[in-house]
Amino acid sequence: MQYVASFFGGLSASGYRPLSLLIYDLGIRSITDPNNPPFGWLFALSLMYGSMASLLFLVSRRFLRSTAFSLLATALYVLSPPVASASWVLFAGLQPLVIMVICLGLLLYWKIIESPSHRWLWLSGLGLVMLVGPWIREFCGLLPVLILLLELQRARRPTGMMLFALLFFLHALYPSVVPRLTFAPSAPVANIFEMGLLGTQISKIHADPTTPLLRLWNSMRWYAASHFLDLFPPLLFSLAGMTLAARTLGPNRQGGRIWSTVILGFLAVLLLGFVGVVPAHFTAFWICLGLGLLVLRENIFLAAWFLLSFLPFFKVYTEHVHFAYALAPAAIILAKGAEELWTSLKGRGPWRQPLRWALGTALALIVLDQGAMALGSRAVILGTYQGIKAVGQILRERTPSDSAVICNAVHGEDVRLYSKNHFRTYWTVTPGVSLNGRSLDDFESFRNFYLSNVMLRPIYFLDMDQNYFINKIYHRHKYIHSMRLPNTDLGKLHTTLVRYPFLDPLRHFTNREDMAFLGAPDLVNDFYTGPAQDGSWFMRETSVDYHLYEVGQDKAAFLAALEKAEKEYVPDHLPVLVQEGYQGYNFIRYGGRYYALKQGFSFDAVTASRNEYAQGVLFSAENDEGLIRQLQVNRAPEPAPEPQLLESYLKFNIIKYGDDLYILAQDEGAFDVSKFEKGAYRRAAKGNNAQALKTLVDKGEFGGETQKNNGQAAGTERPLQPHLLESYKKFNIIKYGNDIYLLAQGEGEFDVGTFERGGYTRAAKGTSIEELKALVDAGIISRQIKKQ
Amino acid sequence: MRQEQKPIRNAWVALAIFLSVAAAFLAYRQGACLVWNDSPNTCWFLYDRTGELAPPPPRSCSTSPLSSEA
Numbered sequence: 001m002q003y004v005a006s007f008f009g010g011l012s013a014s015g016y017r018p019l020s021l022l023i024y025d026l027g028i029r030s031i032t033d034p035n036n037p038p039f040g041w042l043f044a045l046s047l048m049y050g051s052m053a054s055l056l057f058l059v060s061r062r063f064l065r066s067t068a069f070s071l072l073a074t075a076l077y078v079l080s081p082p083v084a085s086a087s088w089v090l091f092a093g094l095q096p097l098v099i100m101v102i103c104l105g106l107l108l109y110w111k112i113i114e115s116p117s118h119r120w121l122w123l124s125g126l127g128l129v130m131l132v133g134p135w136i137r138e139f140c141g142l143l144p145v146l147i148l149l150l151e152l153q154r155a156r157r158p159t160g161m162m163l164f165a166l167l168f169f170l171h172a173l174y175p176s177v178v179p180r181l182t183f184a185p186s187a188p189v190a191n192i193f194e195m196g197l198l199g200t201q202i203s204k205i206h207a208d209p210t211t212p213l214l215r216l217w218n219s220m221r222w223y224a225a226s227h228f229l230d231l232f233p234p235l236l237f238s239l240a241g242m243t244l245a246a247r248t249l250g251p252n253r254q255g256g257r258i259w260s261t262v263i264l265g266f267l268a269v270l271l272l273g274f275v276g277v278v279p280a281h282f283t284a285f286w287i288c289l290g291l292g293l294l295v296l297r298e299n300i301f302l303a304a305w306f307l308l309s310f311l312p313f314f315k316v317y318t319e320h321v322h323f324a325y326a327l328a329p330a331a332i333i334l335a336k337g338a339e340e341l342w343t344s345l346k347g348r349g350p351w352r353q354p355l356r357w358a359l360g361t362a363l364a365l366i367v368l369d370q371g372a373m374a375l376g377s378r379a380v381i382l383g384t385y386q387g388i389k390a391v392g393q394i395l396r397e398r399t400p401s402d403s404a405v406i407c408n409a410v411h412g413e414d415v416r417l418y419s420k421n422h423f424r425t426y427w428t429v430t431p432g433v434s435l436n437g438r439s440l441d442d443f444e445s446f447r448n449f450y451l452s453n454v455m456l457r458p459i460y461f462l463d464m465d466q467n468y469f470i471n472k473i474y475h476r477h478k479y480i481h482s483m484r485l486p487n488t489d490l491g492k493l494h495t496t497l498v499r500y501p502f503l504d505p506l507r508h509f510t511n512r513e514d515m516a517f518l519g520a521p522d523l524v525n526d527f528y529t530g531p532a533q534d535g536s537w538f539m540r541e542t543s544v545d546y547h548l549y550e551v552g553q554d555k556a557a558f559l560a561a562l563e564k565a566e567k568e569y570v571p572d573h574l575p576v577l578v579q580e581g582y583q584g585y586n587f588i589r590y591g592g593r594y595y596a597l598k599q600g601f602s603f604d605a606v607t608a609s610r611n612e613y614a615q616g617v618l619f620s621a622e623n624d625e626g627l628i629r630q631l632q633v634n635r636a637p638e639p640a641p642e643p644q645l646l647e648s649y650l651k652f653n654i655i656k657y658g659d660d661l662y663i664l665a666q667d668e669g670a671f672d673v674s675k676f677e678k679g680a681y682r683r684a685a686k687g688n689n690a691q692a693l694k695t696l697v698d699k700g701e702f703g704g705e706t707q708k709n710n711g712q713a714a715g716t717e718r719p720l721q722p723h724l725l726e727s728y729k730k731f732n733i734i735k736y737g738n739d740i741y742l743l744a745q746g747e748g749e750f751d752v753g754t755f756e757r758g759g760y761t762r763a764a765k766g767t768s769i770e771e772l773k774a775l776v777d778a779g780i781i782s783r784q785i786k787k788q
Numbered sequence: 789m790r791q792e793q794k795p796i797r798n799a800w801v802a803l804a805i806f807l808s809v810a811a812a813f814l815a816y817r818q819g820a821c822l823v824w825n826d827s828p829n830t831c832w833f834l835y836d837r838t839g840e841l842a843p844p845p846p847r848s849c850s851t852s853p854l855s856s857e858a
Contacts, residue, residue, distance in 0.1 A: 050810030054802035088823040
């Protein structure tokens with residue numbers, strides 16, 4: 001008795017849960033071999049799971065017409081990921097115990113109300129359940145609330161049963177008062193919100209400096225709704241939607257105009273979600289609310305049970321096992337929706353028979369898919385723990401005893417266990433680690449750790465790496481991936497890879513980040529969870545790579561590198577602007593990858609990871625050079641620029657086209673860049689600036705018929721043609737080849753042969769226009785001097 | 789709310805569920821080692837540094853924000 005009472009006298013960090021602590025203690029004392037859980041312990045768990053399933057079945061029978069659909073509800077719950085994966089944990093059974101308490105309490109209540117015999121016996125049983133429940137988990141306090149609701153619904157006036165339930169609700173709020181007044185005088189007296197995790201979560205709300213409603217709204221983890229939807233086959237939710245639609249639009253319409261309007265409004269918002277008008281998380285939340293709507297009119301209690309079990313966890317949600325309580329009423333509601341659809345297809349009609357076959361097939365697929373998830377959980381647990389054991393064994397063989405191993409995943413401690421306590425575990429992360437001094441999340445603690453350990457024991461980095469989802473990048477080993485610290489690569493130790501099938505084709509549309517991790521629930525951030533990375537259809541994957549590095553022992557060099565890393569370090573989980581305005585794009589580094597985001601758009605990591613930006617808005621690569629290549633290859637073609645005449649120069653036009661300048665003889669016609677690229681112009685060139693192009697003209701580069709590309713001769717040699725550069729005082733200055741000639745306008749057309757033979761009376765040859773003009777000005781041409 | 793009930797039949801089905809789920813659980817759990825889940829917070833040092841099994845540790849455990857202690 002004293003042993004049991006000792007658990008009631010204190011408080012653990014998780015809150016006042018004396019019976020949970022007692023179960024933990026009994027469990028740990030029963031272990032003799034970590035590789036084989038004690039059979040007695042497993043046997044007790046099997047009885048607990050069997051009881052939970054049968055009690056849930058009996059409760060579901062209160063709401064469902066047929067045994068078959070009650071079995072469906074029970075199967076959906078027992079095979080769901082939170083129940084299946086949490087059943088593997090050593091101290092499993094605590095969440096099912098809560099469902100057991102609630103179901104048993106409800107059944108006892110109904111027995112008291114409906115059966116005249118042995119009423120006091122059932123009432124004592126109900127009192128015992130409501131007394132013991134809050135000592136297991138705070139959430140058992142929901143039972144008196146549910147009984148109050150049922151009683152209110154039944155009697156519609158104050159009753160003795162209501163007072164009974166109210167007393168036990170107070171006990172659920174202050175679970176330590178009864179032990180303190182009786183057998184555990186050292187028990188602390190406080191309400192459940194002031195003790196343990198629940199108090200921590202509430203205080204987080206108070207710390208937010210906005211209005212109370214906004215505080216609550218901002219602190220809610222709305223993405224949890226998307227996770228909830230992966231806990232049942234999506235096809236099942238589709239059937240629930242069809243039930244709602246059939247109820248409103250079908251021939252056997254139910255309810256009045258208000259109900260029809262509400263349901264149509266619900267379906268309309270849902271439709272907006274499917275076409276992407278409202279955010280995906282809101283749509284997911286809306287679907288979950290729809291479960292309440294599905295039974296609200298016919299059974300308000302069931303809707304209340306679901307919503308009271310579901311909504312509070314949006315405040316504390318981190319992993320799917322938190323929905324274990326809400327899944328029980330949800331399973332009954334979904335089975336009820338399917339049953340209603342099935343019933344509506346009874347009778348004769350041309351379409352009813354095939355539709356019933358289709359519905360039967362869908363229901364079979366749903367059960368098989370949920371079963372596949374449970375088997376997937378088995379495969380994941382066995383696979384991940386085989387990997388943990390293997391890595392533990394390798395570390396035992398390859399590292400000296402009492403080494404320090406710095407991990408980045410929570411299950412580093414499991415590796416230590418299966419290495420037979422061969423090393424000391426430290427972590428690069430804080431969440432999930434509350435052993436004092438073991439988290440080396442910041443530079444100061446890491447530096448202090450290094451200084452106090454480097455002379456005593458070898459230090460290793462154990463990189464547990466996976467294809468991290470972008471907003472989980474914090475969990476990657478930052479001392480390996482985000483900074484260069486002196487270390488020796490000892491190679492890859494092991495790869496854990498588990499693939500498991502699913503059957504519901506709608507699961508293909510589930511986003512990776514919403515897929516349930518089927519291993520031990522707290523290891524949710526340790527492993528890749530998502531679609532099979534080899535692209536296999538109807539397969540999901542859980543995987544991780546283990547890589548070992550030995551940390552450099554040259555203290556001075558290591559500390560210098562650490563100091564440099566500290567100055568340059570930007571956490572991978574924060575986006576950093578690397579370069580601004582490259583061809584209209586900003587380069588951003590986030591999560592170890594580089595992104596080129598079109599200017600004018602804001603960066604959103606999740607949208608980026610899902611490739612949901614419009615085409616040409618975002619590109620990603622391993623580094624900035626890769627980004628530039630991506631931009632060149634993949635960037636959406638921009639509209640062709642219009643050629644723009646900048647100026648005319650000596651019968652040439654200088655044209656700007658895009659970022660380039662071109663010069664084109666005026667008699668070549670209109671500028672067309674494709675003609676230029678094909679070499680179709682005789683006198684044209686491309687250059688960097690207008691002056692350089694003019695110089696080409698001045699130097700007589702276009703005197704012949706050679707087209708210049710980028711200042712280089714292009715095209716084949718053509719016969720030279722005289723080209724009028726300008727007229728000056730009744731003289732023409734003509735370029736011919738590389739020479740410039742002066743010819744009086746009265747002499748007729750220029751012909752170099754005539755010039756060479758001295759056939760012109762007033763003509764000259766020079767090296768520049770200015771020189772020839774000077775001859776004209778000096779009157780030398782009038783004396784028919786021909787300058788050679 | 790209450791559907792038409794067949795209590796005796798329901799009780800037999802519930803018993804069948806109890807037995808089959810318990811048996812299925814034992815079969816399902818075959819082959820696993822200890823799955824600690826919240827291992828950094830459980831403080832259970834099963835071995836001493838030589839690799840020998842050690843006695844159970846004191847019951848002073850704490851949990852963390854990631855804990856599944858719902």
